[in-house]
Amino acid sequence: MYQLRSVIKQYRKGRETVHALAGVDLTIADGDRLVIQGPTGGGKSTLLQMLGGLDRPTSGSVELDGIDLARLSEARLTKVRSQSIGFVFQSFNLIPTLSAQENVETALVPLGVKASERRERAAEALKSVGLGERLGHLPSEMSGGQQQRVAIARALVKQPKVLLADEPTGNLDESMRDEIMDVLESMWKEHGLTFIMVTHDSSIAKKAPRLATIRKGALTVTEKAA
Amino acid sequence: MVHSYRNVMFFTYLRRELRRRRKAALVVASGLALGIALVIVVSSVSAGMEQAQGKVLQSLYGLGTDMTVTKAAEPPEEGDAEGGRPRFQFDAKDGGSGEEQSTDRVMVQGFQTLSSSTVTKVGEQQGVAGAVGGLSLNVVKVNGQFTQGEIPPGQGGPGGSQGRVQGGGADFEVNSYTVYGTDVTNLAIGPLTSSTIGKGRTFRSSETDAKVAVVDESYAKEKDLALGDTVTISGTKFEIVGIATPDSGDAAANLYIPLEQAQTLSGSKDKVTTVYVQVTDSQRIDAVKSTIQQNISGTTVTTSADLADTVSGSLSTASSLAANVGKWLSIAVLVAAFLVAGLLTMSAVSRRVREFGTLKALGWKSGRVTRQVVGEAVVNGLAGGVLGIALGLAGAYAVTAVSPTLQAQIGATGGTAGPGGMGGPVRQSASQAIEVALTAPISLTTIGTAVGLAVAGGLIAGAFGGWRASRLRPADALRRVE
Known part of the structure; x- marks a missing residue:
């Protein structure tokens, strides 16, 4: 479970101080699905970085299962990321020289999983996103939708507690978008993950049971009745 | 054991990256190769100079x-009119003209x-x-x-005081x-x-x-x-x-x-x-x-x-060229090659910010990312080393094949050349030169040095790139995606 208390994030951009997050309080229960929406520069990606332990707040606390990520050492934070948090990025962020299977394996490397098991689990993960026939393909040999599926497989292969997705359909056309959203939704349901997604897409946001809107660093959460 | 599982990925990733960035790797390796080749040629030519000097010295004594x-x-002592110089005495014999x-x-x-x-x-x-x-x-x-001079007939009176001697x-x-x-x-x-x-x-x-x-x-x-x-x-x-x-x-x-x-x-x-x-x-x-x-x-x-200090001439000039200009040129080229390799590696890391940021986001430790960068740079360095050794061997072989002739002039003898002048029957005049053919022998030490330089070049380049990679924060990498 996430518990964010009075999270402030400021950074310097030239001579100006940017208030990316202005005192955010947020609770996300285990297995929850939260969509974060807002205008560009509103602070949604910054909030996702705080949740993923990729950045630290200027003040406040970001607790995951009672551990304040803001106060963890770099080494422990790295360990938390490697074990508990899966990321899906807008630009897929696959290693261009590695095959689909090897890309998925990169998520298991920090966990010390042995090579044969790594290959096996990566192949399984790719099969689960419908890419069982594409294990040896390089990212450049796949469509955008397929690349994003590889990225989803990479995020889920380590069986994380949390899946963070930053504009996962931002670089895809409409048909691909629906396809990826279906995959993400089924994975969320299947794995019982806490699923947090940043999106610009209103059609996706509308379907979310819980919507967080962030404007100028301030967060408002809207709950939809079940 | 866990370590070896990770090594599989290390080598796979390394191999793929080097293949993908062949051109950049070739530029880095070529720079290092040039420096290493120069070191080999200069070292072997210097060794050749030493051998040539040895031959010259050997010919002396x-x-x-x-x-x-x-x-x-x-x-010579003061007042010694001869001053140690040879003195020749010939008799002016009467009627001895022509003898x-x-x-x-x-x-x-x-x-x-x-x-x-x-x-x-x-x-x-x-x-x-x-x-x-x-x-x-x-x-x-x-x-x-x-030949005795003569007074032509008819000149001078009986006293002979007016006569003029001609010839002789x-x-x-x-x-x-x-x-x-x-x-x-x-x-x-x-x-x-x-x-x-x-x-x-x-x-x-x-x-x-x-x-x-x-x-x-x-x-x-x-x-x-x-x-x-x-x-x-x-x-x-x-x-x-x-x-x-x-x-x-x-x-x-x-x-x-x-x-x-x-x-x-x-x-x-x-x-x-x-x-x-x-x-x-x-x-x-x-x-x-x-x-x-x-x-x-x-x-x-x-x-x-x-005695070697008294050797001059083109051998001496070439020897000091190899020792000074050659040495400094090699050092300059090596330093430049190391710097270029370092900067290129650093720039390659900058172009891969997203890639390394992603790996860090996935839980890769900074050390692992840095090792990956250093590994790539060391392989580049070794490739440069192999290329450099090949070039250097070819250069040294060319010098030996051409065998340029060098002249060695020995400082004048007689106690004036160097410390006490070299004893023995050495050349009497500086104009007498000894000619020796220059070769460029290559020793195992030279090859060892070249390999060492290649690894050092790779490590230096890797240190630049690794330093850059270690300073990357995963959030910095992802921010570029926005």
Whole structure:
């Protein structure tokens, strides 16, 4: 479970101080699905970085299962990321020289999983996103939708507690978008993950049971009745 | 065990990245290769220079001689009208016009003489394996004739005071050559060892006072001398028993005769000009030099290293070029190559910010990402090393194939060249040069150095890139995605 208390994030951009997050309080229960929406520069990606332990707040606390990520050492934070948090990025962020299977394996490397098991689990993960026939393909040999599926497989292969997705359909056309959203939704349901997604897409946001809107660093959460 | 599982990914990733970035890798490797090739060529040419200098030194006083002991010539005493110079006297004979007159002077060349007992004394010093004395002589022969002047008939009265002498004069030829008095009982050390007896034979150990001579090949050609002929030195006839060909450069002397004969001719009984010394351990040359200097006062001990300082000419120029310009050029190119490799690696890391950021987001430790970058740079360095060694070997082979000829001029003798001047019958004039062919031998040490440089180059480049990679934050990488 996430518990964010009075999270402030400021950074310097030239001579100006940017208030990316202005005192955010947020609770996300285990297995929850939260969509974060807002205008560009509103602070949604910054909030996702705080949740993923990729950045630290200027003040406040970001607790995951009672551990304040803001106060963890770099080494422990790295360990938390490697074990508990899966990321899906807008630009897929696959290693261009590695095959689909090897890309998925990169998520298991920090966990010390042995090579044969790594290959096996990566192949399984790719099969689960419908890419069982594409294990040896390089990212450049796949469509955008397929690349994003590889990225989803990479995020889920380590069986994380949390899946963070930053504009996962931002670089895809409409048909691909629906396809990826279906995959993400089924994975969320299947794995019982806490699923947090940043999106610009209103059609996706509308379907979310819980919507967080962030404007100028301030967060408002809207709950939809079940 | 966990480590080896990770290594599989390390090598897979490394191999793929190097294949993908072939061009960038080639640029980095080429820069390093150039620097390494230069180091190999400069090192091998320097080694060739040393060999060439060794040949020059060897031609001066032969194989096996580690040092010489001499006594430097003293300046002529004040009031000495001759000033040590040869003096020739010819009679102005009545009616002797047109009669050829000849005289030759045999002089000890260059040094004050040492007593023969010094040879024994030097031989007894600690660390000395053998000592042989030699006497270096210079013979100046003047021959020619006077023509008397005449007063043409009809000029001058009976008193003859008004007459004018016409014609008359002198026509003299001056010949100078060097003679070396050899200790025939020990021919293993000394100047004659730098020559091979091409025709005839060398001295026999029984010929201590025999009237036999070995002639330098060039001198024999110049004077049209052959085996069995005789040469006359200051009235003494010597039978030519051998013709000596110098192994490299010029010969040590024009004529070699037994030491006792040389001593008799020059009136230097029991005297030598030079003691040739062979030491038991070549690593202890300096120590033996000090011992001799300490125990036998008034002598100058010259080692081959001292003599090397007196070598000039294109060999010396090339040698200092290799030692200075070559060395600094290699260092400059290497430093530039290392810097370029480092900057290119750093720039490659900057282009891969997202990639490394993603890996960090996935939980890869900074150290692992850095190792990946360093690994790629080291492989690039090794590729540069292989390329550089190939280029360097080709360069060194080309130098050896062309074998440019270098001239070595030896500082003038007579106590003026270097510390005490090198003893023995060395060249009399700086214009006499020794020619040696330059080669570029490659040693295993040079190859080892090249490999070391390649690894160092890779590590330096990796350090630049690794430093850049280690400073990346995963959030910095992802921010670029926005």
